[in-house]
Amino acid sequence: MEKSVVFNNKLLPYLLLVPQLIITVVFFYWPASQALLQSFKREDAFGLNTEFVGLENYQSLFADPSYYKSMLTTIVFSSLVAALSLSIALLFATQADKNLKAAGAYKTLMIWPYAVAPAVAGVLWIFMFHPSLGTLARPLRWMNFDWNPLLNGNHAMTLVVMAAVWKQISYNFLFFLAGLQSIPKSVLEAGAIDGAGPMRRFWTITFPLLSPTTFFLLVVNVVYVFFDTFGIIDAVTGGGPAGATTTMVYKVFADGRLGGDLGGSAAQSVVLMVIVIALTAIQFRYVERKVQY
Amino acid sequence: MAFRQFGAAMTVTVALALATPAHAVTEIQWWHAMSGGNNDIVNKLADDFNASQSDYKVVPTFKGSYPDTMNAGIAAFRAGTAPHIIQVFEVGTATMMSATGAIKPVYQLMKDAGEPFDPKAYLPAITGYYSTSKGDMLSFPFNSSSMVMWINKDELKKAGVAEIPKTWPEVFDAAKKLKAAGHATCGFSNAWATWAHIEQFSVWHNVPIGTKANGLDGFDTVLTFNSPLQVKHLQNLIDLQKDKTYDYAGRANASENRFASGECAIFLTSSGYYATAKSTAKFDFTSAPMPYYPDVKGAPQNSIIGGASLWVMGGKKPEEYKGVAKFFTFLSDTDRQAKLHQESGYLPITKAAYEKTVRDGFYEKNPTLQTPLKELTNKEPTENSRGLRFGNMVQMRDIWAEEMEAALAGKKTAQEALDAAVAKGNAMLRTFEKTAK
Secondary structure: OOOOOOOOOOOHHHHHHHHHHHHHHHHHHHHHHHHHHHOOEEEOOOOOOEEEOOOHHHHHHHOOHHHHHHHHHHHHHHHHHHHHHHHHHHHHHHHHOOOOOOHHHHHHHHHHHHHOOHHHHHHHHHHHHOOOOOOOHHHHHHOOOOOOOOOOHHHHHHHHHHHHHHHHHHHHHHHHHHHHHOOOHHHHHHHHHOOOOHHHHHHHHHHHHHHHHHHHHHHHHHHHHHHHOHHHHHHHOOOOOOOOOOOHHHHHHHHHHHOOOHHHHHHHHHHHHHHHHHHHHHHHHHHHHHOOO | OHHHHHHHHHHHHHHHHHHHHHHOOEEEEEEEOOOHHHHHHHHHHHHHHHHHOOOEEEEEEEOOOHHHHHHHHHHHHHOOOOOOEEEEEHHHHHHHHOOEOOEEOHHHHHHHHOOOOOHHHEOHHHHHHHEOOOOOEOOEEEEEEOEEEEEEHHHHHHOOOOOOOOEHHHHHHHHHHHHHOOOOOOOEEEOOHHHHHHHHHHHHOOOOOEHHHHOOOOOOOOEOOOOHHHHHHHHHHHHHHOOOOEOOOOOOOHHHHHHHOOOOOEEEEEHHHHHHHHHHOOOOEEEEOOOEOOOOOOOOOOOOOEEEEEEEEOOOOHHHHHHHHHHHHHHHOHHHHHHHHHHHOOOOOEHHHHHHHHHOOHHHHOHHHHHHHHHHOOOOOOOOOOOOOOOOHHHHHHHHHHHHHHHHOOOOOHHHHHHHHHHHHHHHHHHHHHHOO
């Protein structure tokens, strides 16, 4: 006999959905549609002269070589940050999952950086790596290494990647740890009895069983590097030197907020939105197939 | 019982509320970007003004950095909640000017309010920046500064540099000596990269940054700062950067502590650095005029100002404007201006305040504070040195700095970098021209 509960009230399900729908509309659809609308307009900062210009903002965007450069920078930056923050967090999580003495304290310390605001994280790293004042830049200098993120684009990129990774490791660590703890010990023990070493057990048992977590984190991390990192970039490098750390989202911020070019900035954010939607769709379509739930 | 007490309290409140209009105080909102010691000065000014009369109350609010404050003002205007007075840094001038309707020009404000106002009482080197080509003052100068060369006298002596360098070749020589004497990482440096090496540099040598008097005479201005002199200067910096005789220190002024820490003994930055230098530098320091190339005819010309001015927002009530006008008259008072100048290190805005400070013998004890004034008034300003006014200037400075960085990192030649900076800047100016009709 099948048991089923039926709500006879036709209105109630919709009513229960309303709060979620309101949040989605107010915080996503409304701003997104505003951005779309704005991207077809040219307007001064005060909103006094508004002119409908059709696709002109997009045309000048795609005619601008610096925009393609920022795309390339974004690819480098996001792959580095996603790869590093995921792999380092996984390493830490597997270590924390072992039977340790002060595991509680260790885990707490690992999670702390997540509570730090992006701009503050950026400032912390500046203090450590400021070419002339930084506590960690001095040893580099003693080793005769010419550490100069103000002029050397690779140094600046290293710095923002470190700050962004450091900030994200906590979050990934938390999810990996939860994922690891949900893997049944019996499976691992069975593997051990069959003679599989720790490395082999990790790659053939733990890693595949972690794949739902890894996939979720991959999506979240890509969204993080695409949208949430401009605070760090603004505080650490301001997009410099010579645009070496200007990612697409930083360019949206710089052109719109600092430059007052709202139409061009809106066009960029629409492009960015399309890219992220496409990326997420691809991830769900192709990567998810390999995920074992 | 409780209800009765509540009722009584209500009655008192209502009575008070009804009584207030009899002594109506008009509030004037003032948004500013002055932090630290300068924040105290702003609050003190407002308190003094509020104590001096009973009709108006100026309420200052700190809104963050210069760009933050400007953006907050713009956002508030779009939302219909703009303050009466907003402090905007000099590079935001073109944006504010073009916003007809969003702002109330100061000359108009003073006329409407019937306040005595003589634009000639103010230092032309300062007001020129904030006036139309007809001489109508649009915003009220508040804190002005200029770029000077800060000198660590102790270190120069140790390195065997007898005299403070006056020209760029002398600075390069001194920097090489400093480097040999142990300043391995920095012979000389500067904050505000483009302000130092493009804007002030061009003006100081009487070469144009752009056409139409550097944009003062129209938004259809075209950038021209890729001429041989500017290219030569950037090339010199590129060559010196290789062994850190010159060391680039970033776009804004976060690097100013490289002077106070003793690392860079020659450092170009704003004269507004005075208060910080005084409290942090533990050596004998002074300021000197910016260097120049002696082979350039007529150099040095005069410098231009930085800092910020007060803009009055449009669409407010006449009695509120009257209060703003009274506040500006209050700020222009000679004694107040002289005191403000001597305490903060920012420039006096009226001629009378400057003359009073000279008369009082203040500069004999504090020559550092007179350097920017000497620079500004060095010669009668020309079309190339009256000031500059470019739309999208905040963003444009970043674009120029990007090109300078590429050149200093050895990725571009000086000519390529400046050509690109000019080309990109011009494209931005054309966009601005279209929106600012």
